[in-house]
Amino acid sequence: MNTALLIIFGTIVGSAMVGIFAGRRVKMNLENWTVGGRQFGILIIWLLMAGEIYTTFTFLGASGWAYSKGAPAFYILVYGALAYTLSFFILPAVWRAGKKHHLHTQPDFFIKRYDSRTLGVLVALIGVFSIIPYLQLQLAGLGLIVEVASGGAIGSGWAIGISFVLTCAFVYTSGLKGAAWVAVIKDVLMILAVAIVGLGVPIIYFGSYDAFFRRLMEKMPHHLVFPGSTPDMDVLWVMSTILLTGLGFYMWPHVFSSAYSARSDQIIKRNAIIMPLYQIPILLVFMVGFTALLVIPGLENSDMAFLELVKQTYPPWFLGFVGAAGAVTAMVPAAILVLYAATLLVKNVYQTAFRPQAKEVTVMRLSRIMVLVIMAVALALAIFFPNELVNLLILGYDGVCQFFPGVVLGLFWKRATRTGVLSGLLVGSVTVAVLILGGFDPVFGLNAGFVGLVINAAVTVGVCLVTRPTPREQMLAD
Amino acid sequence: MKKRTTWLALLLGAIPFITLVLALPLVNRVEPLILGLPFLLFWILAWVILTPVILWLAYLAERRCRRSDDGEAP
Numbered sequence A: 001m002n003t004a005l006l007i008i009f010g011t012i013v014g015s016a017m018v019g020i021f022a023g024r025r026v027k028m029n030l031e032n033w034t035v036g037g038r039q040f041g042i043l044i045i046w047l048l049m050a051g052e053i054y055t056t057f058t059f060l061g062a063s064g065w066a067y068s069k070g071a072p073a074f075y076i077l078v079y080g081a082l083a084y085t086l087s088f089f090i091l092p093a094v095w096r097a098g099k100k101h102h103l104h105t106q107p108d109f110f111i112k113r114y115d116s117r118t119l120g121v122l123v124a125l126i127g128v129f130s131i132i133p134y135l136q137l138q139l140a141g142l143g144l145i146v147e148v149a150s151g152g153a154i155g156s157g158w159a160i161g162i163s164f165v166l167t168c169a170f171v172y173t174s175g176l177k178g179a180a181w182v183a184v185i186k187d188v189l190m191i192l193a194v195a196i197v198g199l200g201v202p203i204i205y206f207g208s209y210d211a212f213f214r215r216l217m218e219k220m221p222h223h224l225v226f227p228g229s230t231p232d233m234d235v236l237w238v239m240s241t242i243l244l245t246g247l248g249f250y251m252w253p254h255v256f257s258s259a260y261s262a263r264s265d266q267i268i269k270r271n272a273i274i275m276p277l278y279q280i281p282i283l284l285v286f287m288v289g290f291t292a293l294l295v296i297p298g299l300e301n302s303d304m305a306f307l308e309l310v311k312q313t314y315p316p317w318f319l320g321f322v323g324a325a326g327a328v329t330a331m332v333p334a335a336i337l338v339l340y341a342a343t344l345l346v347k348n349v350y351q352t353a354f355r356p357q358a359k360e361v362t363v364m365r366l367s368r369i370m371v372l373v374i375m376a377v378a379l380a381l382a383i384f385f386p387n388e389l390v391n392l393l394i395l396g397y398d399g400v401c402q403f404f405p406g407v408v409l410g411l412f413w414k415r416a417t418r419t420g421v422l423s424g425l426l427v428g429s430v431t432v433a434v435l436i437l438g439g440f441d442p443v444f445g446l447n448a449g450f451v452g453l454v455i456n457a458a459v460t461v462g463v464c465l466v467t468r469p470t471p472r473e474q475m476l477a478d
Numbered sequence B: 001m002k003k004r005t006t007w008l009a010l011l012l013g014a015i016p017f018i019t020l021v022l023a024l025p026l027v028n029r030v031e032p033l034i035l036g037l038p039f040l041l042f043w044i045l046a047w048v049i050l051t052p053v054i055l056w057l058a059y060l061a062e063r064r065c066r067r068s069d070d071g072e073a074p
Helices: A003-023 A030-040 A040-053 A056-068 A070-099 A106-114 A117-151 A156-206 A209-218 A236-252 A253-261 A265-295 A302-314 A316-354 A360-383 A390-399 A402-410 A418-437 A447-467 A471-476 B006-022 B038-072
Strands: none
Touching: A003 A117, A003 A156, A003 A253, A003 A316, A003 A390, A030 A070, A030 A156, A030 A253, A030 A316, A030 A360, A030 A471, A040 A156, A040 A253, A040 A265, A040 A316, A056 A070, A056 A117, A056 A236, A056 A265, A056 A302, A056 A316, A070 A106, A070 A236, A070 A253, A070 A265, A070 A402, A070 A418, A070 B006, A070 B038, A106 A117, A106 A316, A106 A418, A117 A156, A117 A316, A117 A360, A117 A390, A156 A209, A156 A253, A156 A265, A156 A316, A156 A360, A209 A265, A236 A253, A236 A390, A236 A402, A236 A418, A236 A447, A236 B006, A265 A302, A265 A390, A265 B006, A265 B038, A302 A418, A316 A360, A316 A471, A390 A447, A402 A447, A418 A447, B006 B038
16 A cells, blocks of 8 residues: 555545544534534634635646636635625624524525525525535545545545545534534645645745746746736736625625634634635645646646646655645535535525424434435536536536625615515526526626626615515614 | 724725725736736735735724724713
């Protein structure tokens, strides 16, 4: 058995054990399972949210974009900073509403604030459809990383299968708390791997960072400014994409709900201040992508840039370490995604639409079973359609962004009505779907999701102004 | 109801949106290299690193405002 394999396997199993044991002392009810009993302090919230943000896309995708597209990749570095700035003002209010009304999920918020089960079910369904391709992408990324890092010793299908069982085990037993503790391990490994490679490779191949950038600029001067090496990702596209992803970030059902797990609104606020620091390692990921472009140009699959460069530069055991970090990096977001997708389906579709009288114990039990079902669906998709869902993921981001007007107006504008939010959400989502599926993205240089969001916001505000909130909605607006 | 935020905090919060979105067409160039980084990348990185400082100032502004609110309340 080779060393790389041992490192990967040991890390995956060890992490899952930590996740399983994290929930052992807690009596599991829906509150503990979905939002960690609203007990998390600032350090664990920071690591948990970082755990959601740093996915395999950051690892492979950001280096791949730096490699193949150049400057447009910078949006990945920027949008987080804007998302956190926004969260400083919005998320404490989200937390307070959650605490006051015992909310567990994002649709819970819509149901409570707008007194509308229809809206809740719609938000839950858009949420689940957005989450599944995201989850599938994590599993596919994990398979790829482990297969390459183990030198082909573990096939992608096996790697996905093993980590699927382990991830389900700790989500099932420990819920969000399990994911938070595995996130601690993941963050340490991930930062180490990115720092060693990102700081190391430019020096190894070029002697200094200055020489490295000079060389890059001589060889491809256009690569480091917008639109980089792309035909259509110019500065306007970058600006609208940053805005869209920055506004939409906390609208992902799993990121939104993780705000509920904090102990107080002050923790959320202070967390927003330190979150942007977590963006800095992305710069190092870019460095890896750029170095790969100079050292190993012409890769067929640019997402392999990070791993190929590591393989060529470092000993096999280190490649194993990077593979282990990458695998855990996929497991944490996968755990959180599957946890909330399951809760959305059971609590906000099954219970809200069909069985309002279902007991909390039942919802909890069904959610746990649903974790296994959703994971199995994503597993099947990851194995049988490894590439075809990337487009759906883009659609997913554009979909969850459409929640933005409903959340923000719901928190800060008493005149927001269910009719307004529902109309905006429908018009916005349909616009995005038509633009993207019809191949009109980007629209006049703008990101199609952004266009949908602007139309959505306009419709929402317009319809809210001509409708009156019901007395119950008015009461809940406070 | 206590005021949750202040105009000063909101203005501070607008800074990252101005520097990291609106200003991008003006800084879309490679030269000059600063600290070895191309200008565009340096600009983006600098403002991302400054964001926690800006938010911390907004936090202080909100706290000061809330404290003076508490002082006036009976």
